[in-house]
Amino acid sequence: MRCNARAEMAATNDNGSGLNGDRGPSRERTIIVAGQSSERTREVLRALSKFANVIWPTSLESALAQTSSQDAGCLVIADDLREEPIDEFLQEARELQRSLPIFVITDPDDVAEAVSAMRHGATAVIEIPPSYAALCEEVSRAMQ
Amino acid sequence: MKDLPQTVFVVDDDDAVRDSLRMLLKSAGVHAETCASAQDFFSIYDASQPGCLVLDVRMPGMSGLEMQHELNLRGLTMPVIFITGHGDIPMAVEAMQHGAFDFLQKPFRDQELLDRVQRALVRDTENRARLRHTDRIRERLASLSPREREVLDLVTQGKANKMVAGDLGVSQRTVEIHRAHVMQKMEAGSLAELVRMMMAVAPSP
Numbered sequence: 480m481r482c483n484a485r486a487e488m489a490a491t492n493d494n495g496s497g498l499n500g501d502r503g504p505s506r507e508r509t510i511i512v513a514g515q516s517s518e519r520t521r522e523v524l525r526a527l528s529k530f531a532n533v534i535w536p537t538s539l540e541s542a543l544a545q546t547s548s549q550d551a552g553c554l555v556i557a558d559d560l561r562e563e564p565i566d567e568f569l570q571e572a573r574e575l576q577r578s579l580p581i582f583v584i585t586d587p588d589d590v591a592e593a594v595s596a597m598r599h600g601a602t603a604v605i606e607i608p609p610s611y612a613a614l615c616e617e618v619s620r621a622m623q
Numbered sequence: 624m625k626d627l628p629q630t631v632f633v634v635d636d637d638d639a640v641r642d643s644l645r646m647l648l649k650s651a652g653v654h655a656e657t658c659a660s661a662q663d664f665f666s667i668y669d670a671s672q673p674g675c676l677v678l679d680v681r682m683p684g685m686s687g688l689e690m691q692h693e694l695n696l697r698g699l700t701m702p703v704i705f706i707t708g709h710g711d712i713p714m715a716v717e718a719m720q721h722g723a724f725d726f727l728q729k730p731f732r733d734q735e736l737l738d739r740v741q742r743a744l745v746r747d748t749e750n751r752a753r754l755r756h757t758d759r760i761r762e763r764l765a766s767l768s769p770r771e772r773e774v775l776d777l778v779t780q781g782k783a784n785k786m787v788a789g790d791l792g793v794s795q796r797t798v799e800i801h802r803a804h805v806m807q808k809m810e811a812g813s814l815a816e817l818v819r820m821m822m823a824v825a826p827s828p
Contacts, residue, residue, distance in 0.1 A: 585712070593712045594726045597719035604716050 508552030508622060509534055513542035513568070516557030519608040520584055524555065526611050527618065539568055546572050546579055552622045553580040556596075558607045565592075566599040573600030580621030584609055629744050630674035633657045634664050634690070635706070636682045644677060644736075651737050653744075661685035661693070670699055673751055675724065675743035677736070680707035680714065688714070691721055700750050702743035706731070760820045763809045771808070774801040778814065779821045 509532040512524055516535075527533055531552055536542040539560075546554050554572055556565060565583065572581055583596040583604045593604040603617050631653055633644045641657040648655040654674075658664040660682060676694075680687040691703055702724035707714070715726045724743045727736065767775060770791075777787040784802065788795040811817040 588711065590710050590712055590715045590726065590728050593715050594719060597716060598725075603720070604712055606712050 508532070509545070509548070509550045510553055510555060510618065511536065511542055511545045511551060512555045512557055513539055514557030514560040516559055516584070517607065520558050523609050523611045523614055524557075527615065530615075530619075531622070543568070543571055543575065547575050551576060551579055553582065553602075553618055555618075556581065556583045556601075558584040558586070566595055569596060569599040569601060580618070582614075582617060582621075627672055628654055629747065630672055631655045631677060631740055631744075632664060632668065632674060632701075633677045634659075634661060634682070634687075635677075635679035636660060637679070640679070647733050647736070648740065651740075653737075653740060661687075661690040664690070665693070668699075670697075673744075673747055675702040675704065675740060675747055677704050677706060677740070680705050680718075681709060688718060688721075691718065691723065695721060700747075700754070702746045702750075704736075704739050704743055706736075757824050760809075760824050763820075764824070766808050767805060771801050771805050774798060775805045775809070775817070775821075778802060778805075779818050 510524070510527055512533060512535045515521070516524060524533055532550075534545065536545055542554065545551060556568070560568075569581060569583070572579065580602040581600060583593070583601045584607055585592050585596070585604055587606040596604050602621055605614060605617065631648050633641055633648075633655055635641050635644070635657075636659055638659075641659070645655045645657050656667070658667065662684060664676075678687045678690060682690075685693070687705055687707070691705075694701070694703065703718075703722070705715075705718050705723055705726045706729060707726075708729040710726065710728045718726050724746060725739045727739065764772070764775075773791060774787055777790055778784075782790070784795050784798045787802075788798045791798070805811075806817070809817060809820060811820060
């Protein structure tokens with residue numbers, strides 16, 4: 480499963496720099512995106528590939544399997560998974576990797592969903608459309 | 624000593640909200656105290672008082688989030704339920720990241736709040752039981768002599784008596800005697816229990 484997900488890698492980084500520019504290498508760290516995400520969110524996530532490997536596993540199971548890998552830097556739960564049992568998925572991911580930063584991208588103003596995600600183990604919840612700067616800051620801070 | 628009854632502290636600058644929440648909680652058989660500000664709360668609150676806190680986010684003076692920060696600084700672990708009519712995701716995330724038990728947007732159904740209050744009271748009972756347990760362990764740890772503490776640290780790292788003796792430069796028999804004292808003072812029935820006790824009082828990573 481891990482090999483399949485690696486083959487699905489959407490973007491990789493060639494310059495070896497960390498998320499914080501020169502502040503440390505994270506080339507080997509992977510940002511796992513669960514869900515395919517909306518186009519605007521996808522653009523922002525793609526931009527993160529300048530700093531780390533960004534992969535889009537094709538299923539939640541595959542995303543979960545990736546969270547167990549040693550190079551997992553963080554997990555991003557994209558905004559097209561609203562119909563999925565996100566809380567269960569979050570809990571499972573959290574049980575697999577207690578310290579893995581997990582970000583949930585959600586509808587603006589859906590405070591109840593954000594609170595539920597936080598209660599089930601999210602590190603932070605980011606509203607759509609996510610800004611590149613905000614996401615980069617959150618991911619960078621979490622992956623340090 | 625008889626346990627104090629659980630109290631729900633409602634902190635909100637709106638008189639009408641305080642009164643209606645007090646009535647609601649009273650109707651559900653829950654004892655409530657109301658405060659118009661964070662300062663009022665801190666002037667009456669005693670940390671030995673079990674319960675939970677229903678806290679308005681926006682208040683003049685110290686806001687709800689600032690009050691939560693102050694509670695954390697003072698080491699007060701009472702579960703906090705935020706209520707707000709003007710909540711947004713960053714605010715909710717910040718509150719939850721800093722340990723809020725829940726974050727509820729107005730208007731909410733009475734039962735929604737009562738359910739959350741009940742869960743928060745259960746959480747407080749569990750937290751206090753855990754704290755009592757770790758306090759007892761710390762008291763026992765404080766009763767150990769420096770040498771007994773060294774032996775404890777080494778045996779809970781998995782070292783055999785012979786290795787401990789080597790590390791400390793004493794005889795194996797001396798280690799056995801210290802170890803027996805440690806088990807007795809810590810009221811531990813087994814090494815596994817001793818390890819669990821040490822894990823319970825270890826600082827969080």
